[in-house]
Amino acid sequence: MQHPNPERAALAGATPARAQTARERARDQITAEIVAAARIRLAESGPGELSLRAVARDVGMVSSAVYRYFASRDELLTALLVLAYDDLGSAAERADAAVADRADVIGRWLAALRAIRGWALAHPGDYALLYGSPVPGYAAPQATIEPAVRVIVVILSIVTEAHALGRIATPTAPAGPVTAAAEMASVAGAVAFVRARGLVGDEVPTELVIRTLMAWTTVFGTVSFELFGHLVGSVTDLDVYFDVVASRLAADLGFSALR
């Protein structure tokens, strides 16, 4: 059981479950309107150029009125960041949860990955805010970390459960086969996935964690390349290409099919 409406909760801050006055309801609603207008602006302006005055105009109020809701432009950006991360995270969660057969880990994998890309295509402005170049003068506050982690948690938990179910073909051979120089030997232990492993559980082999991080990177690299125009000349059918990539990633992780 999750929060019935995480977006609203995130926007309104720590609003208790108690009854709201009409004024409070109006405030929440207009706050949401401002953020919604800002999201639309984001789709064609880029976060650095996001104009508080333009957003105010879109909502139909005078620019100074926005300061009743957000203390500064940066605070509005933070709200957008939190909202977008939560939106993406819950899209991935829902896609995973929608797969009825929980043991069908490949199905869940593909569903989650497609949901990520689908969300990005539907919200290119938000995607660029989250995964594009950082906004020059802006440093994301602590509050954005938790929602930011939601997507990768979905990915990691699918892998973890697949491992627990024995649906991953052995921990996937480590360096071994390839390794050109002695340098490869120093590699295996040197990577300290402190936080990542905190999210995974110690029973998952290191090599599998590495592979999961790589897959995560490839997914977002692929989506970024698509959205930022780097695949224009090379790939014609981007839908199919994404599925091709997703399947190869599943293979590299050692996922084994149901039957």
Place this chain on the structure above:
Amino acid sequence: MQHPNPERAALAGATPARAQTARERARDQITAEIVAAARIRLAESGPGELSLRAVARDVGMVSSAVYRYFASRDELLTALLVLAYDDLGSAAERADAAVADRADVIGRWLAALRAIRGWALAHPGDYALLYGSPVPGYAAPQATIEPAVRVIVVILSIVTEAHALGRIATPTAPAGPVTAAAEMASVAGAVAFVRARGLVGDEVPTELVIRTLMAWTTVFGTVSFELFGHLVGSVTDLDVYFDVVASRLAADLGFSALR
């Protein structure tokens, strides 16, 4: 044998090899100074916020004087784009060329990939310009395509040569093992790598081309994640992590070691 100084040539346009007058030399030099100042600005401002006036100030001239060299802000951006792509491309080319044993394809692979990351870390502003969010109102002109392709050409040619040398362990099994649904069957032929294959040669198997594109995406995904701050909590030693990724990619491509 390459152009002795591609950067300068790109900046000055189609300057013939004929002797330059003092005025021409001065013009080229100041053009380069402007671009250099703009690159420095880029490192901390982001392309969308790049200010022509600020650049002029840095160079020590009045803002209108810049218009003797670039007709508009967009034209300056284009010059930056071309310069950066060429810079990155030649860094990768040099790294590959520096590996004495041309049959050591894994060594060349690692060298090229490390050069890409090294360049990105040394020029984060340029990297964000090339691979970060697109600049809102700006559309890159045709002239940027050719230099943009240089990096991927390096990667593709290493793979192609490895294939020709028999240093790639069979064309790497296609879908086969994993494939959950029938959808995987429709995949193999559907991807039309028109341009990519034009760059590769028909003897390279499709699966290998797919894998190369994936590797390319993963490399830039990893670098973007590092530079844009998405690996902060998860990975501690980024140098080692990158090598780990590069080696896994070589393995997935089917590179076989020298001995």
Place this chain on the structure above:
DNA sequence: TGTACATCAGTGAACGCGCGTTCACTGATGTAC
């Protein structure tokens, strides 16, 4: 239930700023004879 006061949303004017670009100009550098 009714009044008096406090809270709060939204207004409109104003601030100081930096921006891209244009234009008429000055003076130095190059070219033609």
Place this chain on the structure above:
DNA sequence: TGTACATCAGTGAACGCGCGTTCACTGATGTAC
């Protein structure tokens, strides 16, 4: 080699613009008695 004219780099003022943020204000909504 020397002069007359054309080319070009750089100046400084000006344009119109949109921006983030502040502030004193009005009027509506809520709260306490």
